[in-house]
Amino acid sequence: MKQTLVNHTEFIAFITDICYYKHMNNEIYIAPSILSADFSNMRSSLETIERAAADWVHLDVMDGSFVPNLTFGPKFVKDLRPFSPKVFDVHLMVDHPETMINAFIDAGSDYITFHMEAAVHAHRIIQQIKNAGCKAGISIVPSTPVSALREILQYVDLVLVMTVNPGFGGQKLITGSLGKITELKSIREKNSYDFLISVDGGINRQTAPSVVEAGADILVSGSAFFNAEDPSEEVKILKGNIPV
Ligand code: DX5
Ligand code: ZN
Numbered sequence: 001m002k003q004t005l006v007n008h009t010e011f012i013a014f015i016t017d018i019c020y021y022k023h024m025n026n027e028i029y030i031a032p033s034i035l036s037a038d039f040s041n042m043r044s045s046l047e048t049i050e051r052a053a054a055d056w057v058h059l060d061v062m063d064g065s066f067v068p069n070l071t072f073g074p075k076f077v078k079d080l081r082p083f084s085p086k087v088f089d090v091h092l093m094v095d096h097p098e099t100m101i102n103a104f105i106d107a108g109s110d111y112i113t114f115h116m117e118a119a120v121h122a123h124r125i126i127q128q129i130k131n132a133g134c135k136a137g138i139s140i141v142p143s144t145p146v147s148a149l150r151e152i153l154q155y156v157d158l159v160l161v162m163t164v165n166p167g168f169g170g171q172k173l174i175t176g177s178l179g180k181i182t183e184l185k186s187i188r189e190k191n192s193y194d195f196l197i198s199v200d201g202g203i204n205r206q207t208a209p210s211v212v213e214a215g216a217d218i219l220v221s222g223s224a225f226f227n228a229e230d231p232s233e234e235v236k237i238l239k240g241n242i243p244v
Pocket of ligand 2: 033058059060091200220
């Protein structure tokens with residue numbers, strides 16, 4: 001396990017350097033959310049993500065309590081791990097995330113993001129994730145202000161701004177949340193923090209330009225990606241590399 005951990009830690013460090021390089025060079029990452037994929041054939045959905053040259057795999061974990069939907073647990077992530085070399089960006093939409101962190105780390109998660117609204121002891125959970133060699137993310141729902149993150153922004157590797165009310169794919173982006181992205185970007189610059197800004201919910205070829213303009217580094221896309229005629233073209237459009 002030690003050997004694997006060392007390789008895994010080196011791998012994460014390598015990926016982080018690339019992310020940081022791309023982020024510093026304003027490259028946009030696309031993280032397809034498998035919530036919109038075909039659960040009866042997830043291996044082929046991972047192959048679609050690979051063929052489309054997307055950057056990360058976004059895995060939405062829902063407990064039916066923090067959000068009104070239920071998806072999958074750590075075994076699902078563990079079983080998918082061998083079939084994708086991509087960064088596994090695990091989004092925990094669960095109550096009491098601290099009870100599940102270790103299982104998702106053991107399952108092969110690279111980033112684990114939990115919700116500020118579900119964690120009184122967010123600082124402790126961030127340390128729990130990072131001490132295990134994983135990257136730690138924090139997420140806020142549309143009704144939670146950025147100020148709620150003030151005390152922990154210095155510790156996190158990623159902030160996930162929800163631009164829909166979490167629980168389902170295919171929803172309309174809440175434009176009122178875009179200001180949070182800009183606010184986070186200016187806090188990051190003012191304090192020389194280095195967290196990535198990821199935006200999640202209602203991202204498509206119409207909404208992506210304003211989300212990128214606001215300062216996003218990573219775009220999570222579920223329905224726009226998996227419903228696209230040509231997912232690799234969709235990735236290029238979302239990145240702004242080809243005109244719509
Ligand atoms: C919603 C999830 C999102 C969702 C995105 O609770 O966190 O990741 O799958 O799906 P789209 O891109 O269709 O809004
Ligand atoms: Zn998500």
